[in-house]
Amino acid sequence: MHHREIHLPHVLETSFIVRERDPRGAPVDLDAAPQVVRVELQRGERTVGVTVAPAELEPSLAALPGAERTCVLRDLDVPPAAAELAPLLYVALQRARVWRRSVVVSHDPRLAAAPLQLSALGRGELRAAPLDAAMHRLYAACDDDGRALLTSRYVAEATASLARHAEAFAGNAWCRAVHADRLAREQYVAALANTHQYVRYTPRLLARAISVCDDESLRDHFTRHFRGEQKHDRLIEADLRYLDADVEFVVNAMVPWGPTLAFMAVQESMVAFHEDLTCFIAAPFVAEGLAAHVGPTVLAPLAGNIRRWGYREPARATRFLVSHTREDGGDDGHWNATLAVLARLLRDDTTQQRFLAALHLAADAFTASYDAYADYLTLFTPPPLADP
Structure with missing residues:
Protein backbone atom coordinates (compact mmCIF):
# COMPACT_ATOMS: atom_id res chain seq x y z
CA MET A 1 0.00 0.00 0.00
CA ARG A 153 2.71 17.37 21.01
CA TYR A 154 -1.07 17.09 20.69
CA VAL A 155 -1.40 18.03 17.02
CA ALA A 156 1.47 15.70 16.13
CA GLU A 157 -0.28 12.90 18.06
CA ALA A 158 -3.56 13.52 16.25
CA THR A 159 -1.78 13.61 12.89
CA ALA A 160 0.08 10.39 13.70
CA SER A 161 -3.23 8.77 14.62
CA LEU A 162 -4.64 9.81 11.25
CA ALA A 163 -1.54 8.49 9.50
CA ARG A 164 -2.21 5.08 11.04
CA HIS A 165 -5.76 5.30 9.67
CA ALA A 166 -4.37 6.25 6.26
CA GLU A 167 -2.60 2.89 6.15
CA ALA A 168 -5.91 1.13 6.69
CA PHE A 169 -7.80 3.38 4.27
CA ALA A 170 -5.27 2.85 1.48
CA GLY A 171 -5.95 -0.88 1.75
CA ASN A 172 -9.74 -0.81 1.86
CA ALA A 173 -11.72 -3.01 -0.54
CA TRP A 174 -12.57 -0.12 -2.87
CA CYS A 175 -8.97 1.10 -3.19
CA ARG A 176 -7.74 -2.45 -3.70
CA ALA A 177 -10.21 -2.89 -6.56
CA VAL A 178 -9.05 0.39 -8.14
CA HIS A 179 -5.39 -0.61 -8.07
CA ALA A 180 -6.17 -4.11 -9.36
CA ASP A 181 -8.16 -2.60 -12.29
CA ARG A 182 -11.22 -4.51 -11.08
CA LEU A 183 -13.45 -1.69 -9.90
CA ALA A 184 -16.95 -1.85 -11.38
CA ARG A 185 -18.74 1.24 -12.60
CA GLU A 186 -21.48 0.58 -10.03
CA GLN A 187 -18.91 0.57 -7.22
CA TYR A 188 -17.60 3.97 -8.27
CA VAL A 189 -21.11 5.35 -8.68
CA ALA A 190 -21.90 4.11 -5.15
CA ALA A 191 -18.90 6.03 -3.79
CA LEU A 192 -19.93 9.25 -5.53
CA ALA A 193 -23.61 8.85 -4.64
CA ASN A 194 -22.93 8.28 -0.94
CA THR A 195 -20.42 11.12 -0.84
CA HIS A 196 -23.12 13.38 -2.25
CA GLN A 197 -25.28 12.57 0.78
CA TYR A 198 -22.97 14.43 3.17
CA VAL A 199 -21.14 16.87 0.88
CA ARG A 200 -24.40 18.67 0.13
CA TYR A 201 -24.85 19.32 3.87
CA THR A 202 -21.31 20.58 4.50
CA PRO A 203 -22.12 24.29 3.97
CA ARG A 204 -25.11 24.02 6.30
CA LEU A 205 -23.07 22.31 9.01
CA LEU A 206 -20.40 24.98 8.70
CA ALA A 207 -23.07 27.66 8.90
CA ARG A 208 -24.30 26.02 12.10
CA ALA A 209 -20.76 26.05 13.48
CA ILE A 210 -20.38 29.73 12.62
CA SER A 211 -23.68 30.56 14.33
CA VAL A 212 -22.74 28.97 17.67
CA CYS A 213 -19.05 29.97 17.72
CA ASP A 214 -18.01 32.69 20.16
CA ASP A 215 -14.31 32.44 19.25
CA GLU A 216 -13.64 35.02 16.54
CA SER A 217 -10.54 33.33 15.17
CA LEU A 218 -12.27 29.96 14.98
CA ARG A 219 -15.35 31.56 13.44
CA ASP A 220 -13.14 33.09 10.76
CA HIS A 221 -11.73 29.62 10.03
CA PHE A 222 -15.19 28.16 9.60
CA THR A 223 -16.22 31.12 7.43
CA ARG A 224 -13.28 30.57 5.07
CA HIS A 225 -14.08 26.86 4.95
CA PHE A 226 -17.75 27.66 4.27
CA ARG A 227 -16.83 29.82 1.27
CA GLY A 228 -14.67 27.03 -0.13
CA GLU A 229 -17.36 24.34 0.13
CA GLN A 230 -20.07 25.91 -2.02
CA LYS A 231 -21.80 23.71 -4.62
CA HIS A 232 -19.34 20.82 -4.41
CA ASP A 233 -22.35 18.53 -4.65
CA ARG A 234 -22.85 19.87 -8.20
CA LEU A 235 -19.44 18.51 -9.16
CA ILE A 236 -20.54 15.07 -8.00
CA GLU A 237 -23.77 15.36 -9.97
CA ALA A 238 -21.82 16.24 -13.12
CA ASP A 239 -19.54 13.23 -12.60
CA LEU A 240 -22.57 10.98 -12.14
CA ARG A 241 -24.28 12.29 -15.26
CA TYR A 242 -21.23 11.53 -17.38
CA LEU A 243 -21.36 7.95 -16.07
CA ASP A 244 -25.08 7.67 -16.97
CA ALA A 245 -26.06 7.27 -13.31
CA ASP A 246 -29.52 8.04 -11.88
CA VAL A 247 -28.82 11.54 -10.58
CA GLU A 248 -32.46 12.22 -9.73
CA PHE A 249 -32.46 9.25 -7.36
CA VAL A 250 -29.18 10.33 -5.73
CA VAL A 251 -30.36 13.90 -5.17
CA ASN A 252 -33.98 13.36 -4.20
CA ALA A 253 -34.59 9.82 -2.96
CA MET A 254 -31.38 8.07 -1.96
CA VAL A 255 -30.71 7.12 1.69
CA PRO A 256 -27.01 7.03 2.66
CA TRP A 257 -25.68 3.57 3.37
CA GLY A 258 -25.07 2.63 7.00
CA PRO A 259 -21.30 3.27 7.17
CA THR A 260 -21.76 6.57 5.33
CA LEU A 261 -24.50 7.57 7.76
CA ALA A 262 -22.16 6.75 10.66
CA PHE A 263 -19.58 9.17 9.28
CA MET A 264 -22.27 11.83 8.85
CA ALA A 265 -23.55 11.31 12.40
CA VAL A 266 -20.17 12.13 13.97
CA GLN A 267 -20.00 15.66 12.62
CA GLU A 268 -23.73 16.30 12.83
CA SER A 269 -23.94 15.36 16.52
CA MET A 270 -20.83 17.32 17.46
CA VAL A 271 -22.00 20.59 15.92
CA ALA A 272 -25.78 20.34 16.37
CA PHE A 273 -26.24 18.52 19.70
CA HIS A 274 -22.98 18.89 21.64
CA GLU A 275 -21.93 22.18 20.02
CA ASP A 276 -18.38 20.93 20.48
CA LEU A 277 -16.60 22.72 17.66
CA THR A 278 -13.22 21.16 18.41
CA CYS A 279 -14.64 17.67 17.91
CA PHE A 280 -16.68 18.87 14.95
CA ILE A 281 -13.33 19.49 13.22
CA ALA A 282 -12.47 15.79 13.59
CA ALA A 283 -14.62 14.78 10.59
CA PRO A 284 -13.11 17.25 8.08
CA PHE A 285 -9.70 16.51 9.62
CA VAL A 286 -10.22 12.88 8.60
CA ALA A 287 -11.90 13.44 5.23
CA GLU A 288 -9.52 16.16 4.07
CA GLY A 289 -6.47 14.39 5.44
CA LEU A 290 -7.27 11.15 3.63
CA ALA A 291 -8.21 12.99 0.44
CA ALA A 292 -4.92 14.90 0.47
CA HIS A 293 -2.67 11.99 1.32
CA VAL A 294 -4.31 8.91 -0.21
CA GLY A 295 -6.26 10.45 -3.08
CA PRO A 296 -3.29 11.20 -5.38
CA THR A 297 -2.34 7.52 -5.55
CA VAL A 298 -5.85 6.52 -6.65
CA LEU A 299 -6.57 9.00 -9.43
CA ALA A 300 -4.39 7.52 -12.20
CA PRO A 301 -5.50 3.89 -11.77
CA LEU A 302 -9.09 5.05 -11.34
CA ALA A 303 -8.89 6.70 -14.77
CA GLY A 304 -7.83 3.34 -16.21
CA ASN A 305 -10.86 1.65 -14.67
CA ILE A 306 -13.17 4.31 -16.11
CA ARG A 307 -11.73 3.81 -19.59
CA ARG A 308 -12.30 0.07 -19.24
CA TRP A 309 -16.01 0.78 -18.70
CA GLY A 310 -16.11 2.49 -22.10
CA TYR A 311 -15.85 6.15 -21.05
CA ARG A 312 -13.11 7.86 -23.01
CA GLU A 313 -12.78 11.00 -20.88
CA PRO A 314 -12.12 9.93 -17.26
CA ALA A 315 -11.53 13.54 -16.26
CA ARG A 316 -15.25 14.16 -16.77
CA ALA A 317 -16.03 11.50 -14.15
CA THR A 318 -13.46 12.57 -11.54
CA ARG A 319 -14.00 16.30 -11.17
CA PHE A 320 -15.02 16.05 -7.54
CA LEU A 321 -12.15 13.77 -6.48
CA VAL A 322 -9.57 15.82 -8.36
CA SER A 323 -10.90 19.03 -6.83
CA HIS A 324 -10.65 17.71 -3.28
CA THR A 325 -7.28 16.11 -3.77
CA ARG A 326 -5.96 19.45 -5.03
CA GLU A 327 -7.69 21.74 -2.52
CA ASP A 328 -7.16 19.64 0.59
CA GLY A 329 -3.46 19.13 -0.03
CA GLY A 330 -0.65 21.65 -0.27
CA ASP A 331 0.47 24.38 2.07
CA ASP A 332 -2.63 26.48 1.42
CA GLY A 333 -5.12 23.61 1.64
CA HIS A 334 -7.79 22.91 4.22
CA TRP A 335 -5.56 20.27 5.80
CA ASN A 336 -2.85 22.70 6.90
CA ALA A 337 -5.38 25.32 7.93
CA THR A 338 -7.02 22.74 10.15
CA LEU A 339 -3.67 21.85 11.75
CA ALA A 340 -3.09 25.49 12.67
CA VAL A 341 -6.52 25.73 14.29
CA LEU A 342 -6.07 22.49 16.23
CA ALA A 343 -2.75 23.69 17.63
CA ARG A 344 -4.70 26.40 19.43
CA LEU A 345 -7.68 24.28 20.48
CA LEU A 346 -6.02 21.12 21.83
CA ARG A 347 -4.74 22.49 25.13
CA ASP A 348 -5.44 19.82 27.78
CA ASP A 349 -5.70 16.04 28.10
CA THR A 350 -9.50 15.85 28.32
CA THR A 351 -9.93 17.87 25.12
CA GLN A 352 -7.29 15.73 23.42
CA GLN A 353 -8.92 12.46 24.45
CA ARG A 354 -12.32 13.67 23.27
CA PHE A 355 -10.92 14.86 19.94
CA LEU A 356 -9.11 11.57 19.37
CA ALA A 357 -12.29 9.63 20.13
CA ALA A 358 -14.17 11.63 17.49
CA LEU A 359 -11.26 11.23 15.07
CA HIS A 360 -11.31 7.44 15.42
CA LEU A 361 -15.09 7.31 15.04
CA ALA A 362 -14.93 9.37 11.85
CA ALA A 363 -11.94 7.52 10.38
CA ASP A 364 -13.34 4.06 11.14
CA ALA A 365 -16.64 5.01 9.53
CA PHE A 366 -14.95 6.63 6.53
CA THR A 367 -12.87 3.51 5.85
CA ALA A 368 -15.86 1.23 6.43
CA SER A 369 -17.88 3.27 3.93
CA TYR A 370 -15.34 2.64 1.16
CA ASP A 371 -15.20 -1.04 2.05
CA ALA A 372 -18.98 -1.04 1.66
CA TYR A 373 -18.91 0.67 -1.75
CA ALA A 374 -16.98 -2.35 -3.02
CA ASP A 375 -18.18 -5.20 -0.79
CA TYR A 376 -21.91 -4.47 -1.04
CA LEU A 377 -21.68 -4.63 -4.84
CA THR A 378 -19.30 -7.53 -5.45
CA LEU A 379 -21.86 -8.95 -7.88
CA PHE A 380 -20.71 -6.28 -10.35
CA THR A 381 -16.98 -6.97 -9.95
CA PRO A 382 -15.55 -8.12 -13.28
CA PRO A 383 -14.23 -11.69 -13.24
CA PRO A 384 -10.46 -12.20 -13.33
CA LEU A 385 -8.91 -11.87 -16.77
CA ALA A 386 -12.14 -10.43 -18.18
CA ASP A 387 -11.76 -8.57 -21.44
CA PRO A 388 -11.95 -4.78 -21.06
Whole structure:
Protein backbone atom coordinates (compact mmCIF):
# COMPACT_ATOMS: atom_id res chain seq x y z
CA MET A 1 0.00 0.00 0.00
CA HIS A 2 1.43 3.34 -1.01
CA HIS A 3 0.12 6.76 -0.09
CA ARG A 4 1.55 10.21 0.27
CA GLU A 5 3.46 10.59 3.51
CA ILE A 6 1.64 12.53 6.20
CA HIS A 7 4.21 14.93 7.60
CA LEU A 8 3.86 15.39 11.34
CA PRO A 9 3.65 19.01 12.51
CA HIS A 10 6.74 20.54 14.05
CA VAL A 11 6.68 20.15 17.83
CA LEU A 12 7.12 23.49 19.58
CA GLU A 13 10.26 24.10 21.60
CA THR A 14 10.00 23.53 25.35
CA SER A 15 12.48 23.14 28.21
CA PHE A 16 12.48 19.39 27.46
CA ILE A 17 14.25 17.40 24.78
CA VAL A 18 12.45 14.18 23.76
CA ARG A 19 14.21 11.24 22.15
CA GLU A 20 12.33 8.17 20.92
CA ARG A 21 14.42 5.28 19.55
CA ASP A 22 14.14 1.62 18.67
CA PRO A 23 16.38 -1.03 20.35
CA ARG A 24 19.12 -0.32 17.77
CA GLY A 25 19.11 3.39 18.60
CA ALA A 26 17.36 4.58 15.43
CA PRO A 27 14.72 7.34 15.77
CA VAL A 28 11.12 6.13 15.61
CA ASP A 29 8.42 8.34 14.12
CA LEU A 30 5.28 8.82 16.15
CA ASP A 31 3.15 7.23 13.42
CA ALA A 32 5.34 4.12 13.15
CA ALA A 33 3.84 0.65 13.53
CA PRO A 34 3.66 -0.73 17.09
CA GLN A 35 7.13 -1.70 18.25
CA VAL A 36 9.49 -1.49 21.21
CA VAL A 37 10.48 2.15 21.77
CA ARG A 38 12.84 3.69 24.30
CA VAL A 39 11.62 7.15 25.35
CA GLU A 40 14.04 9.58 26.97
CA LEU A 41 13.30 13.00 28.38
CA GLN A 42 16.08 15.49 29.03
CA ARG A 43 15.71 18.70 31.03
CA GLY A 44 18.90 20.50 31.89
CA GLU A 45 21.54 18.01 33.03
CA ARG A 46 19.03 15.27 33.90
CA THR A 47 17.91 12.55 31.49
CA VAL A 48 15.17 10.07 32.42
CA GLY A 49 13.85 7.17 30.40
CA VAL A 50 11.33 4.36 30.05
CA THR A 51 10.54 1.72 27.43
CA VAL A 52 7.04 1.31 25.98
CA ALA A 53 6.11 -1.74 23.93
CA PRO A 54 3.06 -3.56 22.52
CA ALA A 55 2.19 -6.35 24.96
CA GLU A 56 2.01 -8.95 22.18
CA LEU A 57 5.71 -8.39 21.44
CA GLU A 58 6.74 -9.14 25.02
CA PRO A 59 7.28 -12.92 25.52
CA SER A 60 5.94 -12.87 29.07
CA LEU A 61 2.79 -10.98 28.05
CA ALA A 62 1.99 -12.29 24.56
CA ALA A 63 -0.61 -14.72 25.91
CA LEU A 64 -2.27 -12.09 28.09
CA PRO A 65 -6.01 -11.71 27.36
CA GLY A 66 -6.42 -8.60 25.23
CA ALA A 67 -2.68 -8.29 24.59
CA GLU A 68 -3.35 -6.63 21.23
CA ARG A 69 -5.07 -3.77 23.08
CA THR A 70 -2.41 -3.49 25.79
CA CYS A 71 0.94 -1.70 26.12
CA VAL A 72 3.68 -2.36 28.66
CA LEU A 73 6.04 0.03 30.44
CA ARG A 74 9.41 -1.30 31.58
CA ASP A 75 13.04 -0.37 32.21
CA LEU A 76 12.14 2.79 34.12
CA ASP A 77 15.16 5.00 34.78
CA VAL A 78 13.99 7.90 36.93
CA PRO A 79 15.28 9.17 40.30
CA PRO A 80 12.75 8.91 43.17
CA ALA A 81 10.19 11.73 43.23
CA ALA A 82 11.58 13.29 40.04
CA ALA A 83 9.34 15.96 38.52
CA GLU A 84 10.11 14.48 35.09
CA LEU A 85 8.36 11.17 35.87
CA ALA A 86 4.81 12.24 34.93
CA PRO A 87 5.67 13.91 31.58
CA LEU A 88 8.01 11.04 30.68
CA LEU A 89 5.32 8.41 31.20
CA TYR A 90 2.72 10.53 29.41
CA VAL A 91 4.95 10.97 26.35
CA ALA A 92 5.57 7.21 26.27
CA LEU A 93 1.84 6.50 26.52
CA GLN A 94 1.02 8.99 23.77
CA ARG A 95 2.66 6.49 21.46
CA ALA A 96 0.48 3.71 22.91
CA ARG A 97 -2.55 5.93 22.34
CA VAL A 98 -1.56 6.29 18.67
CA TRP A 99 -1.47 2.46 18.60
CA ARG A 100 -5.06 2.59 19.97
CA ARG A 101 -4.16 0.68 23.12
CA SER A 102 -6.68 0.79 25.95
CA VAL A 103 -4.70 -0.71 28.87
CA VAL A 104 -1.21 -0.09 30.29
CA VAL A 105 0.58 -2.80 32.30
CA SER A 106 3.91 -3.09 34.09
CA HIS A 107 5.84 -5.42 36.38
CA ASP A 108 7.63 -2.45 37.97
CA PRO A 109 6.29 -1.86 41.52
CA ARG A 110 7.39 1.79 41.33
CA LEU A 111 4.61 2.41 38.81
CA ALA A 112 1.91 1.10 41.14
CA ALA A 113 2.04 4.31 43.16
CA ALA A 114 0.98 7.81 42.14
CA PRO A 115 0.83 9.32 39.62
CA LEU A 116 0.20 6.25 37.43
CA GLN A 117 -1.67 4.20 40.04
CA LEU A 118 -1.54 0.73 38.53
CA SER A 119 -3.70 -1.90 40.23
CA ALA A 120 -2.78 -5.52 40.97
CA LEU A 121 -4.13 -8.08 38.50
CA GLY A 122 -3.57 -11.31 40.40
CA ARG A 123 -1.02 -12.36 37.77
CA GLY A 124 2.22 -12.33 39.71
CA GLU A 125 3.56 -8.79 40.07
CA LEU A 126 1.74 -7.50 37.00
CA ARG A 127 -0.24 -4.31 37.52
CA ALA A 128 -2.52 -2.45 35.12
CA ALA A 129 -4.77 0.55 34.56
CA PRO A 130 -7.10 1.77 31.79
CA LEU A 131 -5.02 3.97 29.53
CA ASP A 132 -7.40 6.94 29.51
CA ALA A 133 -7.52 7.23 33.31
CA ALA A 134 -3.77 6.68 33.65
CA MET A 135 -2.95 9.44 31.17
CA HIS A 136 -5.38 11.83 32.85
CA ARG A 137 -3.64 11.26 36.18
CA LEU A 138 -0.23 11.78 34.61
CA TYR A 139 -1.34 15.05 32.99
CA ALA A 140 -2.71 16.30 36.32
CA ALA A 141 0.59 15.44 38.02
CA CYS A 142 2.74 17.47 35.59
CA ASP A 143 4.17 20.85 36.44
CA ASP A 144 3.68 23.79 34.08
CA ASP A 145 6.73 22.88 31.98
CA GLY A 146 5.54 19.28 31.71
CA ARG A 147 2.08 20.32 30.56
CA ALA A 148 3.58 22.71 28.02
CA LEU A 149 5.56 19.79 26.58
CA LEU A 150 2.50 17.55 26.36
CA THR A 151 0.21 20.10 24.75
CA SER A 152 2.94 20.99 22.23
CA ARG A 153 2.71 17.37 21.01
CA TYR A 154 -1.07 17.09 20.69
CA VAL A 155 -1.40 18.03 17.02
CA ALA A 156 1.47 15.70 16.13
CA GLU A 157 -0.28 12.90 18.06
CA ALA A 158 -3.56 13.52 16.25
CA THR A 159 -1.78 13.61 12.89
CA ALA A 160 0.08 10.39 13.70
CA SER A 161 -3.23 8.77 14.62
CA LEU A 162 -4.64 9.81 11.25
CA ALA A 163 -1.54 8.49 9.50
CA ARG A 164 -2.21 5.08 11.04
CA HIS A 165 -5.76 5.30 9.67
CA ALA A 166 -4.37 6.25 6.26
CA GLU A 167 -2.60 2.89 6.15
CA ALA A 168 -5.91 1.13 6.69
CA PHE A 169 -7.80 3.38 4.27
CA ALA A 170 -5.27 2.85 1.48
CA GLY A 171 -5.95 -0.88 1.75
CA ASN A 172 -9.74 -0.81 1.86
CA ALA A 173 -11.72 -3.01 -0.54
CA TRP A 174 -12.57 -0.12 -2.87
CA CYS A 175 -8.97 1.10 -3.19
CA ARG A 176 -7.74 -2.45 -3.70
CA ALA A 177 -10.21 -2.89 -6.56
CA VAL A 178 -9.05 0.39 -8.14
CA HIS A 179 -5.39 -0.61 -8.07
CA ALA A 180 -6.17 -4.11 -9.36
CA ASP A 181 -8.16 -2.60 -12.29
CA ARG A 182 -11.22 -4.51 -11.08
CA LEU A 183 -13.45 -1.69 -9.90
CA ALA A 184 -16.95 -1.85 -11.38
CA ARG A 185 -18.74 1.24 -12.60
CA GLU A 186 -21.48 0.58 -10.03
CA GLN A 187 -18.91 0.57 -7.22
CA TYR A 188 -17.60 3.97 -8.27
CA VAL A 189 -21.11 5.35 -8.68
CA ALA A 190 -21.90 4.11 -5.15
CA ALA A 191 -18.90 6.03 -3.79
CA LEU A 192 -19.93 9.25 -5.53
CA ALA A 193 -23.61 8.85 -4.64
CA ASN A 194 -22.93 8.28 -0.94
CA THR A 195 -20.42 11.12 -0.84
CA HIS A 196 -23.12 13.38 -2.25
CA GLN A 197 -25.28 12.57 0.78
CA TYR A 198 -22.97 14.43 3.17
CA VAL A 199 -21.14 16.87 0.88
CA ARG A 200 -24.40 18.67 0.13
CA TYR A 201 -24.85 19.32 3.87
CA THR A 202 -21.31 20.58 4.50
CA PRO A 203 -22.12 24.29 3.97
CA ARG A 204 -25.11 24.02 6.30
CA LEU A 205 -23.07 22.31 9.01
CA LEU A 206 -20.40 24.98 8.70
CA ALA A 207 -23.07 27.66 8.90
CA ARG A 208 -24.30 26.02 12.10
CA ALA A 209 -20.76 26.05 13.48
CA ILE A 210 -20.38 29.73 12.62
CA SER A 211 -23.68 30.56 14.33
CA VAL A 212 -22.74 28.97 17.67
CA CYS A 213 -19.05 29.97 17.72
CA ASP A 214 -18.01 32.69 20.16
CA ASP A 215 -14.31 32.44 19.25
CA GLU A 216 -13.64 35.02 16.54
CA SER A 217 -10.54 33.33 15.17
CA LEU A 218 -12.27 29.96 14.98
CA ARG A 219 -15.35 31.56 13.44
CA ASP A 220 -13.14 33.09 10.76
CA HIS A 221 -11.73 29.62 10.03
CA PHE A 222 -15.19 28.16 9.60
CA THR A 223 -16.22 31.12 7.43
CA ARG A 224 -13.28 30.57 5.07
CA HIS A 225 -14.08 26.86 4.95
CA PHE A 226 -17.75 27.66 4.27
CA ARG A 227 -16.83 29.82 1.27
CA GLY A 228 -14.67 27.03 -0.13
CA GLU A 229 -17.36 24.34 0.13
CA GLN A 230 -20.07 25.91 -2.02
CA LYS A 231 -21.80 23.71 -4.62
CA HIS A 232 -19.34 20.82 -4.41
CA ASP A 233 -22.35 18.53 -4.65
CA ARG A 234 -22.85 19.87 -8.20
CA LEU A 235 -19.44 18.51 -9.16
CA ILE A 236 -20.54 15.07 -8.00
CA GLU A 237 -23.77 15.36 -9.97
CA ALA A 238 -21.82 16.24 -13.12
CA ASP A 239 -19.54 13.23 -12.60
CA LEU A 240 -22.57 10.98 -12.14
CA ARG A 241 -24.28 12.29 -15.26
CA TYR A 242 -21.23 11.53 -17.38
CA LEU A 243 -21.36 7.95 -16.07
CA ASP A 244 -25.08 7.67 -16.97
CA ALA A 245 -26.06 7.27 -13.31
CA ASP A 246 -29.52 8.04 -11.88
CA VAL A 247 -28.82 11.54 -10.58
CA GLU A 248 -32.46 12.22 -9.73
CA PHE A 249 -32.46 9.25 -7.36
CA VAL A 250 -29.18 10.33 -5.73
CA VAL A 251 -30.36 13.90 -5.17
CA ASN A 252 -33.98 13.36 -4.20
CA ALA A 253 -34.59 9.82 -2.96
CA MET A 254 -31.38 8.07 -1.96
CA VAL A 255 -30.71 7.12 1.69
CA PRO A 256 -27.01 7.03 2.66
CA TRP A 257 -25.68 3.57 3.37
CA GLY A 258 -25.07 2.63 7.00
CA PRO A 259 -21.30 3.27 7.17
CA THR A 260 -21.76 6.57 5.33
CA LEU A 261 -24.50 7.57 7.76
CA ALA A 262 -22.16 6.75 10.66
CA PHE A 263 -19.58 9.17 9.28
CA MET A 264 -22.27 11.83 8.85
CA ALA A 265 -23.55 11.31 12.40
CA VAL A 266 -20.17 12.13 13.97
CA GLN A 267 -20.00 15.66 12.62
CA GLU A 268 -23.73 16.30 12.83
CA SER A 269 -23.94 15.36 16.52
CA MET A 270 -20.83 17.32 17.46
CA VAL A 271 -22.00 20.59 15.92
CA ALA A 272 -25.78 20.34 16.37
CA PHE A 273 -26.24 18.52 19.70
CA HIS A 274 -22.98 18.89 21.64
CA GLU A 275 -21.93 22.18 20.02
CA ASP A 276 -18.38 20.93 20.48
CA LEU A 277 -16.60 22.72 17.66
CA THR A 278 -13.22 21.16 18.41
CA CYS A 279 -14.64 17.67 17.91
CA PHE A 280 -16.68 18.87 14.95
CA ILE A 281 -13.33 19.49 13.22
CA ALA A 282 -12.47 15.79 13.59
CA ALA A 283 -14.62 14.78 10.59
CA PRO A 284 -13.11 17.25 8.08
CA PHE A 285 -9.70 16.51 9.62
CA VAL A 286 -10.22 12.88 8.60
CA ALA A 287 -11.90 13.44 5.23
CA GLU A 288 -9.52 16.16 4.07
CA GLY A 289 -6.47 14.39 5.44
CA LEU A 290 -7.27 11.15 3.63
CA ALA A 291 -8.21 12.99 0.44
CA ALA A 292 -4.92 14.90 0.47
CA HIS A 293 -2.67 11.99 1.32
CA VAL A 294 -4.31 8.91 -0.21
CA GLY A 295 -6.26 10.45 -3.08
CA PRO A 296 -3.29 11.20 -5.38
CA THR A 297 -2.34 7.52 -5.55
CA VAL A 298 -5.85 6.52 -6.65
CA LEU A 299 -6.57 9.00 -9.43
CA ALA A 300 -4.39 7.52 -12.20
CA PRO A 301 -5.50 3.89 -11.77
CA LEU A 302 -9.09 5.05 -11.34
CA ALA A 303 -8.89 6.70 -14.77
CA GLY A 304 -7.83 3.34 -16.21
CA ASN A 305 -10.86 1.65 -14.67
CA ILE A 306 -13.17 4.31 -16.11
CA ARG A 307 -11.73 3.81 -19.59
CA ARG A 308 -12.30 0.07 -19.24
CA TRP A 309 -16.01 0.78 -18.70
CA GLY A 310 -16.11 2.49 -22.10
CA TYR A 311 -15.85 6.15 -21.05
CA ARG A 312 -13.11 7.86 -23.01
CA GLU A 313 -12.78 11.00 -20.88
CA PRO A 314 -12.12 9.93 -17.26
CA ALA A 315 -11.53 13.54 -16.26
CA ARG A 316 -15.25 14.16 -16.77
CA ALA A 317 -16.03 11.50 -14.15
CA THR A 318 -13.46 12.57 -11.54
CA ARG A 319 -14.00 16.30 -11.17
CA PHE A 320 -15.02 16.05 -7.54
CA LEU A 321 -12.15 13.77 -6.48
CA VAL A 322 -9.57 15.82 -8.36
CA SER A 323 -10.90 19.03 -6.83
CA HIS A 324 -10.65 17.71 -3.28
CA THR A 325 -7.28 16.11 -3.77
CA ARG A 326 -5.96 19.45 -5.03
CA GLU A 327 -7.69 21.74 -2.52
CA ASP A 328 -7.16 19.64 0.59
CA GLY A 329 -3.46 19.13 -0.03
CA GLY A 330 -0.65 21.65 -0.27
CA ASP A 331 0.47 24.38 2.07
CA ASP A 332 -2.63 26.48 1.42
CA GLY A 333 -5.12 23.61 1.64
CA HIS A 334 -7.79 22.91 4.22
CA TRP A 335 -5.56 20.27 5.80
CA ASN A 336 -2.85 22.70 6.90
CA ALA A 337 -5.38 25.32 7.93
CA THR A 338 -7.02 22.74 10.15
CA LEU A 339 -3.67 21.85 11.75
CA ALA A 340 -3.09 25.49 12.67
CA VAL A 341 -6.52 25.73 14.29
CA LEU A 342 -6.07 22.49 16.23
CA ALA A 343 -2.75 23.69 17.63
CA ARG A 344 -4.70 26.40 19.43
CA LEU A 345 -7.68 24.28 20.48
CA LEU A 346 -6.02 21.12 21.83
CA ARG A 347 -4.74 22.49 25.13
CA ASP A 348 -5.44 19.82 27.78
CA ASP A 349 -5.70 16.04 28.10
CA THR A 350 -9.50 15.85 28.32
CA THR A 351 -9.93 17.87 25.12
CA GLN A 352 -7.29 15.73 23.42
CA GLN A 353 -8.92 12.46 24.45
CA ARG A 354 -12.32 13.67 23.27
CA PHE A 355 -10.92 14.86 19.94
CA LEU A 356 -9.11 11.57 19.37
CA ALA A 357 -12.29 9.63 20.13
CA ALA A 358 -14.17 11.63 17.49
CA LEU A 359 -11.26 11.23 15.07
CA HIS A 360 -11.31 7.44 15.42
CA LEU A 361 -15.09 7.31 15.04
CA ALA A 362 -14.93 9.37 11.85
CA ALA A 363 -11.94 7.52 10.38
CA ASP A 364 -13.34 4.06 11.14
CA ALA A 365 -16.64 5.01 9.53
CA PHE A 366 -14.95 6.63 6.53
CA THR A 367 -12.87 3.51 5.85
CA ALA A 368 -15.86 1.23 6.43
CA SER A 369 -17.88 3.27 3.93
CA TYR A 370 -15.34 2.64 1.16
CA ASP A 371 -15.20 -1.04 2.05
CA ALA A 372 -18.98 -1.04 1.66
CA TYR A 373 -18.91 0.67 -1.75
CA ALA A 374 -16.98 -2.35 -3.02
CA ASP A 375 -18.18 -5.20 -0.79
CA TYR A 376 -21.91 -4.47 -1.04
CA LEU A 377 -21.68 -4.63 -4.84
CA THR A 378 -19.30 -7.53 -5.45
CA LEU A 379 -21.86 -8.95 -7.88
CA PHE A 380 -20.71 -6.28 -10.35
CA THR A 381 -16.98 -6.97 -9.95
CA PRO A 382 -15.55 -8.12 -13.28
CA PRO A 383 -14.23 -11.69 -13.24
CA PRO A 384 -10.46 -12.20 -13.33
CA LEU A 385 -8.91 -11.87 -16.77
CA ALA A 386 -12.14 -10.43 -18.18
CA ASP A 387 -11.76 -8.57 -21.44
CA PRO A 388 -11.95 -4.78 -21.06
